[in-house]
Amino acid sequence: MRRFFWGLGSLCILITLVYIFSPKPDLITFTSYSKAFVDRNDKLLRITLAEDQRYRLYTPLSSVADNLKQATVLYEDKDYYQHIGIDATAILRAFWATYITQQRRIGASTITMQVARLRWQIPSNTITGKIEQLIRALQLARHYSKQEVLEAYLNLAPYGRNIEGIGAASLIYFNKQPADLSLPEALTLAVIPQNPNKRTPTTVSGFKHASSARINLFNKWLELYPNAISQQKYMSLPLQVRAPEQLPFLAPHFITYLDNQLSRWEHGIIKTSLNSDKQKQLEHILSSYIASKSNIGIANASALLLNYKTMQIESMVGSADFHNTAISGQVNGVLAKRSPGSTLKPFVYGLAIDEGLIHPMTLLKDAPKRFGGFSPENYDKQFLGPILAGNALIESRNVPAVDLQAKLTKTSFYAFLKSAGITKLKQQSFYGLALALGGGEVSMLELVKLYALLANQGALKSPSGFFNNTILASEDEKKLLSPEASYLILNILKDNPPPTEFGLHVFDPEKNDVAWKTGTSWAFRDAWSIGISGDYIIAVWVGNFDGSGNDAFVGRTAAGPLLFSALNALIPQQAWSVEKDTFTENLNVKKVEMCKNTGDLPGKHCLNKQKSWFIPGVSPIKISTIYRAIPILKSTGERACEFDLSTTEMKVYEFWPSDFLHIFQQAGISLKTPPAYAANCSLDQTSSSGQSPVIRSPQSNLEYVLQHDNPLSNQIPFTATVDPDAKTLYWFINDRFIAKSNADKPFFWQAEVGEFTIRAVDDSGRASSGRFKVVNIIR
Template identity: 55%
Template sequence: MKRILRSVVLVVLVVSAIIFAIPKPQLLNSETTSRAFLDRQGRLLRLTLAGDDRYRLQAPLSEVAPELREATLLYEDQDYYRHFGVDFQALLRAFWSSYVTRERPVGASTITMQVARLRWRLQTRSLSGKLVQILRALQLSRHYSKDQIFEAYLNLAPYGRNIEGIEAASRIYFDKPARDLSLPEALSLCVIPQNPVKRNPTTTQGFAALKVARDLLFQRWKARHPEAVRMQSFFDLPLQVRPPEKLPFRAPHLIAELDQQLSTTQQGRIETTIDRDLQRLVEQRVANYVDRRKKFGITNASVAILDYRTMEVVALVGSADFWNTSIDGQVNGCNALRSPGSTLKPFVYALAMDQGLIHPMTMLKDSPHRYGGFAPENYDQAFLGPMLARDALIASRNVPAAALQSQLAKPGLYELLQAAGVAKLQDESYYGLALGLGGVELTMLDLLKLYAMLANGGQMQPLRFLTDAPAAAEVPASLSPEACFLVLDILRDNPSGVRTLLPGQNRSGLQVAWKTGTSHAFRDAWAVGISGPYVVAVWIGNFDGTGNRAFTGRKAAGPLLFEIFTSLSHGQPWQAIGRLKPGLLNLEKVAMCADTGDLPGRYCPRTSESWFIPGVSPIKVSTIHRAVSVDKQSGLRTCRPIPGRTELRVFEFWPSDLRSIFRQAGLSLKNPPVFDEDCDLDTQSRSGTPPLIQSPTAHIEYRLRSETLDREQIPFSAVADGDVRQLYWFVDDRFVGTSKAGETFFWSPVSGSFTVRVVDDHGRADHRSVRVGMVPDREN
């Protein structure tokens, strides 16, 4: 007897030594896990497969529903927290029943032993395999707490099909995290691991077997929790289970890119900024719109929605149909480099406002002009003459925009695009003045960032696609909040020209500040708008660059933009100015002369209120409308009023450059009357404004070539007052010729320094210095 006791003690000591000597193993194996891409509210957008083609997610014990934890212990191992990983009494009972009496096979694996089997993939049907399982269970119990081992079990247990772990099972079958499982759902899942093939909940037979096991477990549960009897009706209802084939596949373009970009260490739950409801809505709107417009050749579209307050992209549709190969549906149009058309013009105007070149009612010129070898043209191949800046932006005229861009100082539009992170920019000289007219390539996401800057008062911030993305560092504002407000105030007056209400919706007063763009050869149609908390960008086109005359921003992209905003606003009267409050900005609203865009003079016939930036905007009193004394009989202008013979009449004195533009645009103006011949020249010269020389340009030396000296000419031009008919040109007090107001005189130069002077037919004058040099003869 003593010998047997010594043997038992020796075995116990040896086993104990082995257990304590075995090093600490990893509790979970090193296999990769799935990525559960979640929306901003934690709802599943897409669940990827792990490296071994299994759905596998990990969840801490605290993130598992208490009912499931308790039910699992009740079903699998009631004494889990009382034994040391192995229940030896249960093992003896199982051995006796299975191998001695052979009544029936009985299992006695504790949760710890099951973790050992799953962790090391053990074959435990043989005695040797069972022994290894027991030793591994003791090893785990030596190094890990009960909660840690229980957590590992819930993350390793098979739940049918290729699903591993409670979190993956909960997400797939019930579309919710494990912490939110109801009691019927929890009890359904915890009986699967004992027989995951037979109790597969996605088949009719498997669900029937699962229900039998679950109902038996529920009886045991009620014995422990009598109050649960009121849940019986829920257990009698059919359980709605989703198979893996029905997993959501939302925002596929964004998820595919994030899946490629994330590091291998970023697994498990990936919380994106996407809103699943908005994503589904936009996907439906795009699909329906393309289907309705396919008769016009519209087969594809991309849309992105940004919450500019947080810079989170809440919806992104890269194409009209991800699975349609005929339109290259898996290409992400939101990341494609495309010509933006006229969508960059608002930033040219904003920069011009910040640099004191214009205010919303500054008069601009829509007339032919050449800048070296570049002569911008308008979409309609026509010119509208003088236009207010706000009207030129709304009408998207190319010529005024190019003229403004040519006057911008640094930093200009190019630097603004650099600050926005536009990729693959060429040198600025490569684009020239075409930069603001669509001559550069950028992405829809670039446009979102730029327009969000307007809504955020000039603050450029990066886009966010993940909720845990680090906060952006403070950077200097690219535009002033005042310029941003003025541009948005103009763009919200841009008429939609589309039916903005969907069937069954009430009129809501939705306000959108928006801009369109159409690229060369009708390859891209754009519409970008701001309303409420969102910036929405819409692109219509073909990924292969095929053009279509139907691809215009206003007619192709605009309607979809307004359909989306109408759906987003849910009938609320959203505003389009973002966070900008004019009362808190350096802005003033004053009455302006509606015809000229300047402060109204005494005789301005009508006014219109407009904003300007005090101390920055170029403000002057309009002198276009003037009252002059006119002879009642002859209709000639007199030098002074004569009671009974003359009367005051108001005429428009447009300067010669604008009169010329009116003529080019096909608009006729009534000329002010000429002076009566009795008026002396001194009296005439004191009226109106003197001419202003535009050419020759000051501070530039003109260079002549001797071999072409007889053909060299320098243009002389000046802006003259509205009553001027003729200009007289002098070089160093020597009369050299005449020109009509608004026309150019060409002078044949010689080398030297000269003073050029112009005198109008009322004796008013201007002068400018000019230097002419000779280019040295080229050596033979």
């Protein structure tokens, strides 16, 4: 007996020392927690597992219903607020009954001791385990308040199966936050931790045992709170209990996308920007569309809905079927890098507008052209000839887009994409001029971010999937396009006609505008469509995750109808107009009458006019000189040397530069060109104030390199654009005449090393000049 008391005394001294000198332990961050993702209206989307494969959702004590806190203390440790973490009387009684008289095992664990056991995983069926529990309980009591210890207990206690903590238990079993539990629900949860295996409420036997324990607890509850007798009628009613297998698994790609952005320390209730109703609609639209197009090999699609005003993602569908392994359904197509086809062209045009290269009605050339070793073709293998810039963008012509990209000088298209946050781009030299045609790779999320830039007056903003955007630091807002260029591009895209394929209903023109664009990647691997309407941007992609092609994967016919089906279902019809609803008073744009056929301000002889936007001081605007009145001999129909009232009459003809004239002829377009001068006209009489030659090759200030291994390639073509009345060009190098050529034919000059001034003179004496250099590199 003396040895027993010596041991007891030593234990007391040890406990005292631990109590005084023990460090403050961590009660919360020592373990991992689940995340409960809810939509913008607090509907549960998914609860993730903690790192140890348990549902454990951290919940502060202030978010727990009072009835649950009181019931837990009443059932587990009724003297909790009176003792110092251990109940000495209960311990002695339990020790005497268990080890001295050996009558029966009596528990003496307090809530603090249970927290110690759960925190340090202490075995409670041995004497040493019990002693460690006592010591740790005193350590906790030394450093934490009663409220803090109770909070730890409610977050660590087992509630059956792999559910720990009141937050997860309340949400899983009753689909409620712990603050919203009714008394029957609170009492049910309070009795589970004492015997979680036996009282798990998701089985018949478990619910029976939990109900029995709950009745006993309710009787104790009535002793303390007699007025709760009014709740007795609810105690016999069946409870709706949900098992973990019945938990929602909604918007899986979206939740995984968000979960990957959060650290292990970010847990609890995560409120997302998702609109569950729109998500369900969009999923149904995709699955229905895929089912209807399976006969032409369309088996997969992705879609994204973004509110560009809030920059919140409201719907994300990563694949047609998350659970379909045949299409790799768990891959998130919204994040996958794919060729965007022509969907990037609006930004080439936007940069060109900002650099003063074009306005929406600038006349561009859709004709065969080589850019070094690159000769772009169109999807339809045809060329339309001269085409207005707006039409070239809508009809997605390739040569005009590449030509504009090549002419950008202030900001390269590659630099623009880098500034916009497009990731994983290779070196600029890898792409050359193919970027405008989808030569690089972007994700749907990146593409939507770019289109939001158009909707937000050129300001780059980051999309977010969180309802509170401050959860993640947002990048500084950058202006990558002017508000004016963004406005003009939207006005062009709104005139893109909606698809009529597949019999799908399209927008009524009296309703919302849709500024939209399509894209088709090389080898028909990806079909894209993206549109801005109202406050939203919707992007859709149709293709295969394995990159296999299909002739059906064409943006307008495969993705366009899917886009408009989604727009009709998801965007409120509010007569939204690009021209009115995106216009602000600070925009430096004007709408004026333009000559429809030439894209310039109309001269007095232009009859076909239409209104269009331009940016004063930026857009390359001039009065059209294509339509001119000239004297014609009444007798022969020839062009007169000069006007004579008795023998001539004034008629209007089209004076197109030679390059455009050639393209019109290639396209088979008939023009009213001026007739030849009468034979008796002298050179002085036929000279006019028309356009001087514009030297196209050699390019001014360009350096050419001699290639010794291929002498034939050392010939430089001399070409120039001339006025329609010019038939011959005279070429001079350093004021030395070297050749005469037809105005519409190139002259090939055998290059030699040196710096040269080139001069071209037409047969009316109009001239222009430039400089170039030829160097010799010896390898």
